[in-house]
Amino acid sequence: MSQLLLFNKPFQVLTQFTTNDDKSTLADYINQPNFYAAGRLDYDSEGLLILTNEGAVQHYLANPKFKQEKTYWAQVEGEISDSALSALRKGVELKDGMTRPAKARVIEEPNIWPRNPPIRERKNQPTSWVELKITEGKNRQVRRMTAAVGFPTLRLIRYAIGDWTLDGLLPGASTLVDVTLNLPKKSTDNARHRPNGNRNQKQFGHTKKRARR
Structure with a gap:
């Protein structure tokens, strides 16, 4: 049995615990010793971040080769076209491949919290919401994908990683969940008990896993 900390990262929060400037970090929201982020979420993106206190679990969740499906909700500029959706489904050519x-x-606009500050909006320019599910983690991938097909992302929320979702978590809130994971043997053998993360890198539904608050 392992424990994961599910955190709803607010807009403009760094996925680390310390920083040399005045930006907000995880330390402003999380006081759980020895938990480290399994993967990252951009400063200007919102949504689900998973933290763990086990290195093997961190490796399993963060490594794209294990294909943890991630679900994103992207508010894009313009009414996205069928041809753009088709291109996203086939794969998009980015600078790194x-x-x-x-x-x-x-999708319909999700029933979610307002962003502070709100997105920039252009007069007479509509927006639309797209749900994207991907199994890799290129830098700023979703934003680059929607831009590549002609619809820049204005707001980005990660709703789910695998079976874990934002359900029940308002921005800045977190919850511990008990899980049993069938980790690949190589992942377990190669990872130390302490996660690789450096501590100096300083209610709207239900969760699918049993939560302990």
Whole structure:
């Protein structure tokens, strides 16, 4: 049995515990010793971040080769076209190579918290929401994918990683969940008990895993 800390990262929070400037960090929200982020989420993106106190679990969740599907909600500029969705589903050519095929569909605006500050909006320019599911983690990948097909992302929220979701978590809130993971043997053998992360890198539904608050 392992423990994960599910955290709803607010807009403009660094996924580290310390910084040399005045930017907000995880230390402003999390006081759980020896837990480290399994993967990252951009400063200007919001949503689900998973932290763990086990190195093997961190490696498993963060490494793209294990293909943990990540679900994103992207508010894009313009009414996204069928051809753009088709391109996202086939894979998009980025500067660092082709993306894997994504699951992409238009969704209604989610019933979520307002962003502070709000997105920039252009007069007479509509926006639309797209759900993207990907299994890799290129730098700022979702933003670059939507831009590549002609629809820049204005707001980005990671809703889920695998079976874990934001359900029940408001921005800045976190919850511990008990899970049993079938980790690949190589991942377990190669990872130290302490996560690789450096501590000096300083309610709207239900969770699918049993939560302990």
